[in-house]
Amino acid sequence: MDFQLTQDQRALRAGVRELLEGRFGGAALRAAADRGTPSLDRALWRELGDAGFFSLRVPEEAGGVGLGLPEAVLAFEEAGRALLPGPLVATFLAAPDVTGAAQGATVVTAVSGGLVPWLDEADVVHGDASGALPLRSVDPLTPLHRVRDDGGRGSGTASEADLLLAAEQLGSAGKTCEMAVRHARERTQFGRSIGSFQAVKHLCAQMLVRAEVARAAVYAASVTGDAAEIAAAKLLADEAAVRGARDCLQVHGGMGFTWEADVHLHLKRAWVRAGLGRSAARAEEELAAAL
Known part of the structure; x- marks a missing residue:
């Protein structure tokens, strides 16, 4: 296949x-x-x-x-x-x-x-x-x-909305991973690029793994349309986007916290998207029930 x-x-x-x-x-x-x-x-x-x-x-x-x-x-x-x-x-x-x-x-x-x-x-x-x-x-x-949340999230377009939100999160996770790697290659400290330091390598590697795992889940859910798989995709994509942006900020160091850097924009958007649609807690409950 x-x-x-x-x-x-x-x-x-x-x-x-x-x-x-x-x-x-x-x-x-x-x-x-x-x-x-x-x-x-x-x-x-x-x-x-x-x-x-x-x-x-x-x-x-x-x-x-x-x-x-x-x-x-x-x-x-x-x-x-x-x-x-x-x-x-x-x-x-x-x-x-x-x-x-x-x-x-x-x-x-x-x-x-x-x-x-x-x-x-x-x-x-x-x-x-x-x-x-x-x-x-x-x-x-x-x-x-x-507005008051009545918890009434059903299937159909609600699930599709969650999947499209997950796709946006996936795009952000991929972008912040690229930003971190590029900065790690260009930024030097003690005469070496910071990408040569083990701690920075680990951060970048973890960002890539989370993004690729989320990518597999999002793409698979888009093919099957299965509600449980969409819940898993949203859960993984939210994590990849939020944690990826936070790790990207760490790679950028002090400048990552400044308004002039774009890193904070990805982190803030990831937080907002994670609050839309299926929450992480609900996704976990739905996955547990499906299992």
Whole structure:
């Protein structure tokens, strides 16, 4: 059995990365973070719609791209790598049913685990957001509101939302691993690159292992669509993103704690994503029940 990506899947991933690097590269990320108040770039949202990002799973006869969940996971992995802001998951899942969502003309958000991201910017809200209270978000690129969490997380689109969040976490974990390795090679201390020090090697190796284990789980869950496997994928991807960003910060040392370094942006986004959808505690309970 061949578990390698197909040529079309590799081309899709490369195309999404090229689009995001050109439209939301490092300079744009920093500008958005430095703005102080997060705001949704509607022009970028429409560009994503024109590129087919939101319509990847919409059938071709309905004007979409007609691809599957594995391809969606690849696209969201790239979005996570770029720290692309906005309610991507909710808009993507609403594309087949909400007018304008597939084209990027309509922004959709959803109540997720008691949190509602981008509530004030959304044109459509899925779920009961009545009584939502503004919440000070740790992530400068993700405004949040909180509603009472009734714990009602079912299957279907809820599981798919968890998987797409896991894919974003996977992209962030991969990016922070790359950032740590690059810094370890370039930064010198006592006349040697810090990557030659055993402690730094161990940190980078652990980041890579966690990211690759999460990658296997996320990709497998995208093929099977199994609820328990999606729960495992979310659990592993959350861990890879959060712990990976923390280890990347350690590799960067004192400068990793500064606002000017991008490391903290990945850590803060990973914390926020981990709070959306299935919590780690719930995922563990579901996996235990499945076993």
